[in-house]
Amino acid sequence: MPDQAMVRAEQVWKSFGRLDVLKGIDFVVQPQQTVVLLGPSGGGKSTILRCINHLEKIDAGRLWVDGELMGYRQRGDVLHEMKTKDVARQRSKIGMVFQRFNLFPHRTALENVMEAPAYVKHVPRAEAERDAVALLGQVGLGEKLDSYPAQLSGGQQQRVAIARALALRPKVMLFDEPTSALDPELVGEVLDVMRQLARDGMTMIVVTHEIGFAREVADGVALIDGGVVVESGPPNEVLVDPKQERTKLFLSKVLA
């Protein structure tokens, strides 16, 4: 069902062994929207992100990104698994930022950002380097091009990771608890970069516990618990006047 939505999930189920982690997730993210997923740990938020870029295979349902079915080709009623090469091409349209940064420790900040353009897209080296320098400047790290990740603070590492994810000009960015591993005083610099991205019109799905960020930046908020979407809507409804008891309980604990 190709359409205008950037990300569309229909009845997505996912289990690990006998544990059902997602039990029929439906949602739609329109282009240039920022959607924040809230909820307790183990509720399935991160799994949703990992299913969107096919790091996890879903067991049932359908997931489309930019009008393309993720990981499968549909011919008539039959689904054919995609070859890993085609999955890789689909993933290059989706940027992902991890809780633990996952920068390549043996490469400098600049090399981390250049990696995908230079070795996946085969962009000429000089051009890849110019773009990477610009991206690192954009996240405020123009002075740290030649630093190895171990020489950077957590906040700086996460900003390099954001620049790396942006390097292939993705259509959508996924953030998996991007500030949860940071010292409190470094959270702000990462959120600033994300705020600017949202303002520039990037489509973003953000898993976070930063309620303030959700209230300020998000176009939509969803509370995920027990593998289902408990409640979703604009932030000034879900965060200010939630309908569901579960949402009220969660917010009272997070905001306490």
Add this chain to the structure above:
Amino acid sequence: MSGIAPTAPAAPGNLERPRPIKAVPVRHWGRWVSAAILLFLAVALGWSLAHNPNVHWATIGEFLFKPLTLRGVVVTLEMTVIAMVIGVVGGTIIAVMRLSDNRVLSTVAWIYIWLFRGVPLLVQIILWGFLGALYPTLFVGIPFVGVVFAHGSTSSLIGAFTAAILALGLNEVAYAAELVRAGIISVDEGQSEAAYSIGMSSGLTMRRVVLPQAMRVIIPPMGNETITMLKMTSLVSVISGQDLLTTLQKVYAQNFQVIPLLIVASLWYLALTTVLTVGQHYLEKRFGRGFGQADSGTAERRALRRETRSA
């Protein structure tokens, strides 16, 4: 009396640094005594060797740099290097196969490791050396239909040196594969996921992200393997290889100078091991980039290079 009493903060401008501590260090008398005893024993051993007529220092001097000895050293080095290249390249391939989702590849790799680790190296050397007894002729062609492009007798195609290389190299592949596999497993899962998330294929991820990091873990035991290989080459004496130890064994079989010639061999093996150890140190430094202490010069050099290029 309360336990914690806040002291008044020092007035600004009164933050004079106190005098650094000067203390008499703890004296480790035991270390001095034990070092003295060991030094005495070492000198005594050295003196007894130097004055032992059975050592025949003259013979050692005579054979240490003889062309015959040097040829043996070269053969030993050649065998070590070629066998290790086969081992590392083949071992990496087998390790990646073993970790593959493809059941055919992983099973083949498992059987290879099982077979070549399970049969004693000495047996493998003899089998390769006497392959002619098993298959007198070898041919290149299509089996069973009688199409032959080239053929020859096994003994002329596979000499002692080739047989030695095959036996040592193919055996090393099995051990190297397990080392490389351990290295690959040691790299955090998040690294592959990050690589996949920027559209890298699994092959590219292995080559650009996982293996370079695995190298840090692989190099120390691989250095160990190389040093072991250096000495295992002496096993090829059973198929009359031309390596260092075999060459010198032939000499003492004739002149009965067993101890001096074994000392000559040991001196060479020690020297080669030292060179390999130094090489290992530099390899470890190269693949430790981004992990240990920062090389302060690198960042400036890179920045300079970029400026000169864009200018």
